[in-house]
Amino acid sequence: MISTMECAADAQSLISISLMKIHNSRTQRGGIKLHKNLLVSYVLRNARQVYIKEKYAEIYRMQQYEEVMTVCNEIQELNPLDLDAEDAEDEEQAAAHARTSSAIFGCSSLDDCSKEPDPCYYRSCCMEPSPVPHCDQFTANNSSSSSHCNKTTVLDLDTHVVTTVENGYLHQDCCCCDALQCGQGARSPARKRKVEFSCCVSDVEDVSDFTAARKRVKREDCCYSNIDYTDTSNISNLISIFGSGFSGLLSRQSDLEQICSKQVLASLGAWTRAIVAF
Amino acid sequence: MAGPGGDMQWCFSQVKGAIDDDVAEADIISTVEFNHTGELLATGDKGGRVVIFQQEIENKNLPQFRSEYNVYSTFQSHEPEFDYLKSLEIEEKINKIRWLPQKNAAQFLLSTNDKTIKLWKISERDKRPEGYNLKEEDGRYKDPNSITSLRVPVLIPMDLMVEASPRRVFANAHTYHINSISVNSDEETYLSADDLRINLWNLEITDRSFNIVDIKPANMEELTEVITAAEFHPHQCNTFVYSSSKGTIRLCDMRASALCDKQSKLFEEPEDPSNRSFFSEIISSISDVKFSHNGRYMMTRDYLSVKIWDLNMESRPVETYQVHEYLRSKLCSLYENDCIFDKFECCWNGNDTVVMTGSYNNFFRMFDRGQRRDVTLEASRENSKPMQVLKPRKVCAGGKRKKDEISVDSLDFNKKILHTAWHPQDNIIAVATTNNLYIFQDKVN
Numbered sequence: 227m228i229s230t231m232e233c234a235a236d237a238q239s240l241i242s243i244s245l246m247k248i249h250n251s252r253t254q255r256g257g258i259k260l261h262k263n264l265l266v267s268y269v270l271r272n273a274r275q276v277y278i279k280e281k282y283a284e285i286y287r288m289q290q291y292e293e294v295m296t297v298c299n300e301i302q303e304l305n306p307l308d309l310d311a312e313d314a315e316d317e318e319q320a321a322a323h324a325r326t327s328s329a330i331f332g333c334s335s336l337d338d339c340s341k342e343p344d345p346c347y348y349r350s351c352c353m354e355p356s357p358v359p360h361c362d363q364f365t366a367n368n369s370s371s372s373s374h375c376n377k378t379t380v381l382d383l384d385t386h387v388v389t390t391v392e393n394g395y396l397h398q399d400c401c402c403c404d405a406l407q408c409g410q411g412a413r414s415p416a417r418k419r420k421v422e423f424s425c426c427v428s429d430v431e432d433v434s435d436f437t438a439a440r441k442r443v444k445r446e447d448c449c450y451s452n453i454d455y456t457d458t459s460n461i462s463n464l465i466s467i468f469g470s471g472f473s474g475l476l477s478r479q480s481d482l483e484q485i486c487s488k489q490v491l492a493s494l495g496a497w498t499r500a501i502v503a504f
Numbered sequence: 505m506a507g508p509g510g511d512m513q514w515c516f517s518q519v520k521g522a523i524d525d526d527v528a529e530a531d532i533i534s535t536v537e538f539n540h541t542g543e544l545l546a547t548g549d550k551g552g553r554v555v556i557f558q559q560e561i562e563n564k565n566l567p568q569f570r571s572e573y574n575v576y577s578t579f580q581s582h583e584p585e586f587d588y589l590k591s592l593e594i595e596e597k598i599n600k601i602r603w604l605p606q607k608n609a610a611q612f613l614l615s616t617n618d619k620t621i622k623l624w625k626i627s628e629r630d631k632r633p634e635g636y637n638l639k640e641e642d643g644r645y646k647d648p649n650s651i652t653s654l655r656v657p658v659l660i661p662m663d664l665m666v667e668a669s670p671r672r673v674f675a676n677a678h679t680y681h682i683n684s685i686s687v688n689s690d691e692e693t694y695l696s697a698d699d700l701r702i703n704l705w706n707l708e709i710t711d712r713s714f715n716i717v718d719i720k721p722a723n724m725e726e727l728t729e730v731i732t733a734a735e736f737h738p739h740q741c742n743t744f745v746y747s748s749s750k751g752t753i754r755l756c757d758m759r760a761s762a763l764c765d766k767q768s769k770l771f772e773e774p775e776d777p778s779n780r781s782f783f784s785e786i787i788s789s790i791s792d793v794k795f796s797h798n799g800r801y802m803m804t805r806d807y808l809s810v811k812i813w814d815l816n817m818e819s820r821p822v823e824t825y826q827v828h829e830y831l832r833s834k835l836c837s838l839y840e841n842d843c844i845f846d847k848f849e850c851c852w853n854g855n856d857t858v859v860m861t862g863s864y865n866n867f868f869r870m871f872d873r874g875q876r877r878d879v880t881l882e883a884s885r886e887n888s889k890p891m892q893v894l895k896p897r898k899v900c901a902g903g904k905r906k907k908d909e910i911s912v913d914s915l916d917f918n919k920k921i922l923h924t925a926w927h928p929q930d931n932i933i934a935v936a937t938t939n940n941l942y943i944f945q946d947k948v949n
Contacts, residue, residue, distance in 0.1 A: 236836070240782055243840055256595040256618060260680055260699045261730045261749055261789075262845050268785035269839065276782075 237280070240273035511875070512931065513947040514894045516887055517571040520547075520557070521940035523885070533936040535923055539603035539611065542927040545573055545934055546613060547941055548598025552582040554615055554668075556626065557941075568891065571932040571945035577626055579668040582617040594619050600685050602694070604707070612671070614694060618681040621696055623672035623707060631659040677703050677713045684734045690741040697734035697746060704758075716764045717746060717756065732847075733793045740799065747804060751775075751788035753813065771802075771813050773820045783835045783844060791847035796856040797928070803859055805850040808832060810861050810871065825871040825878065828863050830901035830912045843917045853926045862921025865910070866937050867897060883921065883935045883942040893947055 244266050251258050251266075522531060530551025537546050545557040558576035560569070585594040595618055604612040610627040635657040638646055680699035687694045695716070696703050702717035717734075721727055729750040737743035742758045754767035775784065787807040795802045801822075804811050808829060811821035827848075831838060838844040843864070850861040862868045863880070871878045880897045887894055900909040923936040931946035 237782075240836075240839075247842075255593055256597075256681070257590075257592045261683075261732065264727065264730060264749060265786045265789060265845065269782050272782045272784075 237273040237277040240269060241277065244270040244273065511877075514881060514933075514944045515947050516889065516892045516894065517932075517943045517945050518573060519883075519885070519888050519940050519942050520555075520573075520575075527939045531939040533923060533939060533941060534597050534599065535601050536925045536934050536936045536941065537601045537603060537613075538925050538927055538934070539613075540605050540928060542929050542932065544576065544603070544611060545925070545943075546601045546603070547936065548581065548601050548615060549939075550595075550597040552580055552584070552596030552598060552617065554579055554581045554598060554601065554613075554624070556666075567948045568945075570930070571943050573943055577666040577668050579624070581615045581622060581624065582620065585619070587619075599682060602685050602687050604687055605691055607691075614685050614687065616682050616685050616696065619675070619678055621674040621682070621685060621705075622670050623674070624668050625671045626666060626668050629665045629667060630662060632662045633657045634660050672707065672710050674705055674710050674713070677705075680730075683732060684746075686734060686736045686744065688736045688741050689739055693741075695734055695736060695744060697731050699730040702731065702734055702744075702746060702764075714762070716758060716762070718763065718765060719748075732790050735793055735795055735802075738795050738797060738799045745793055745795070745802060747790035747793040749789040750785070751790055751806060753790065753793060753802070753804060755815065769815070769818050771818045771821075773811070779832075781835060783839060786839070786844050787835065792849040794850060794852060796852050797854065798856055801856065803850050803852065805848050805861055807844060807846075807848075810850055810859060812859070812873070823873060825859070825869075827861055827869055828899070830899055831864075834912065838917070841917065843920070846920055846922060848921075849923050851924055851926045854928050854930070858926075860924050860926060860933065862924055862935070864917050864920050865915040866919040866921055867899075868921045868924055868935050881944075883937050883940075883944075888942075891947075894944065 247266050248263060251263055521533075522528075530549060530553075532550040533547050534550055535546075535548040538544070539546070543559045543561075545559075547555050547557075549555075554577075555575060556577040557573035560572040560574060581598055582596040584596045586592070587594060597617055598615050599618065600614075600616050602614045604614070604623075606612075610625050613624050613626070615622055615624060634641070635655050637651060637654055637657075638648070640646060674696070678696065678698040678701070680701070682696055682698045684697040685694060686697075692707060694705055694707060696705065696713075697717075700718065700720040701715055703713040704716045705713045717731070719729070719731060729748045729752075732747050732749055734744060734746035737745075743755065744758070745753055745755045747753045751772065753771040755769040755771070756764035757768045758764060760766070760768060775788065790804045790806050792805040793802060800815060802813050802815065804813065804821075805827075808831060809827055810825045812823040812825075814822045835844060848862050850859060852859055857874050858870055858872050860868060860870045866883045867880050868883065869878060869880050880899070881894045882897050895908075898906075898909045899915070900906065900911045902912075905911050919937060921935055921937055925934045927933065933944050935942045935944065
């Protein structure tokens with residue numbers, strides 16, 4: 227358990243610093259230093275764990291806020307004079323979302339999550355956040371001044387999940403059900419990631435990163451043993467390898483955490499895009 | 505042997521290297537090692553050069569001047585190379601130097617960079633032959649028909665010349681970066697360790713080596729730790745230890761099996777959960793491991809502490825010394841500026857009563873095991889008058905700073921002492937700052 231003094235803001239900057247170190251190590255004389263990069267990956271893992279936990283807490287807080295607002299709206303509905311057409315529309319969308327989310331995540335993820343000792347984190351991962359705050363978040367992060375959120379495609383470098391955000395709604399193109407099935411079987415981490423990735427690739431948007439990323443997966447197994455010395459492709463190759471590599475660092479418990487956190491990660495907006503930009 | 509480090513006072517003796525503040529990267533000292541008698545002191549630098557200093561023999565009987573060392577030999581050990589197959593540049597930086605025990609008039613040492621180990625013979629020449637029958641003095645061949653008599657060439661004295669010649673080159677055995685070499689007590693074999701493997705060599709044979717430890721996982725994605733240092737036991741030729749980035753030390757017995765992947769002993773101290781941070785893994789990584797001279801203990805250095813282990817007890821170290829605990833709250837900044845990755849070495853004194861290691865701001869620390877005392881000293885040009893006694897330094901971690909104390913925020917993290925060495929039989933120490941080598945001796949009353 228990381229000390230409570232470390233907060234999510236530090237975690238975020240540590241993630242950026244760590245990725246920059248990995249990036250810089252490629253151009254250092256003498257080749258990539260395995261020891262140093264291994265240690266950096268540990269920091270990356272620790273920072274990510276803290277960051278995800280903070281995000282869970284934030285989403286849970288937002289959720290509680292929504293529930294309160296929903297109750298308030300219901301109370302307001304009793305008075306037709308106060309009915310706000312926009313609120314009704316949002317409510318409808320929220321309901322549609324809840325149906326979509328349960329279809330995507332299925333019951334199994336809820337079961338898995340509820341086994342975790344701290345249910346408040348995992349409960350939130352299975353529910354779609356309200357489109358309103360998300361829209362605000364993405365609007366703030368987008369350069370466009372449109373009041374509606376633009377379509378944004380995000381690649382999560384840890385899990386290779388493609389997430390499309392349209393008008394504040396999340397669509398995950400990598401089937402989490404498939405990922406759960408993969409994770410529950412006794413399959414090697416490398417293969418699990420390949421299956422996930424191929425799921426994503428089949429639904430790929432027209433982002434150039436993915437064509438390169440697809441080639442990366444094929445090269446990954448044969449390439450990694452020489453990663454110290456022959457990795458001359460672009461930085462995202464290295465990050466994808468480090469992102470999916472060192473699976474020994476992850477315990478089974480944190481694997482489940484990863485699956486539940488996909489949605490959280492997909493909502494990370496700016497900094498995830500920054501990683502994609504690598 | 506003189507008294508313990510706590511009571512002892514240390515005096516400046518010499519400093520070697522350029523005075524310039526502008527440090528050339530090639531001049532950065534990367535390793536320091538006394539030979540078995542302490543008469544020779546070798547340094548290696550980032551430029552691939554080895555400089556050997558010799559103790560001034562005439563002064564051996566003058567106690568206050570016995571730590572005078574002068575340049576004995578300088579040679580280029582390694583050159584930068586390029587691995588065309590892997591598109592990888594191989595640095596010429598000397599990672600380690602290890603002396604072989606002396607068997608004849610010549611001295612031998614092993615020096616290594618990231619990939620190649622070399623055995624160097626350092627020999628003296630103080631006579632030259634004169635009076636050849638077929639050659640002139642300048643080397644031109646005589647016309648045989650002009651020779652009318654024969655003579656036996658004689659050896660005449662000449663100015664001492666020290667020659668270093670590479671006798672063996674041990675190459676192409678390491679995929680990863682070599683971090684350690686260690687000569688076996690059998691004086692026939694030695695080991696070399698990189699991040700994932702340890703190889704055993706015969707000093708005479710360069711075209712093959714035995715792999716004795718291999719921790720490379722079948723799937724590199726499952727890599728969790730690397731080898732950081734390795735050393736042979738000083739007396740038991742079948743025993744060696746290697747440390748890992750996870751803070752564990754494994755003792756292996758080569759008699760047990762050809763491949764020593766399964767350790768005979770595993771030394772590990774459980775982590776204190778209250779100290780857990782983002783950087784716990786980094787600061788627990790062991791940067792150096794050294795057996796005591798008597799072979800009963802070993803010492804490990806991690807980022808913040810030095811630990812002494814009894815070889816008979818695996819569960820925890822018998823002694824732990826905090827080198828610079830005040831840095832624990834600064835780990836984030838040290839991570840940003842890469843200082844947290846600095847690999848400090850440590851060393852024992854001749855009778856295993858005192859251990860020494862380096863720190864920042866050109867400070868170095870000594871811990872007296874018997875007296876439970878420690879001292880912080882500084883290697884600086886300001887304290888470099890001949891025989892000037894070094895004043896103990898103190899770092900103020902917080903609160904009101906007393907006079908003569910230095911606050912943590914004032915420490916210069918660019919001035920680091922990573923490499924130190926202690927004369928095997930005397931209280932003479934060699935301390936390497938970035939590009940200077942300081943030699944200190946104990947105060948003679």
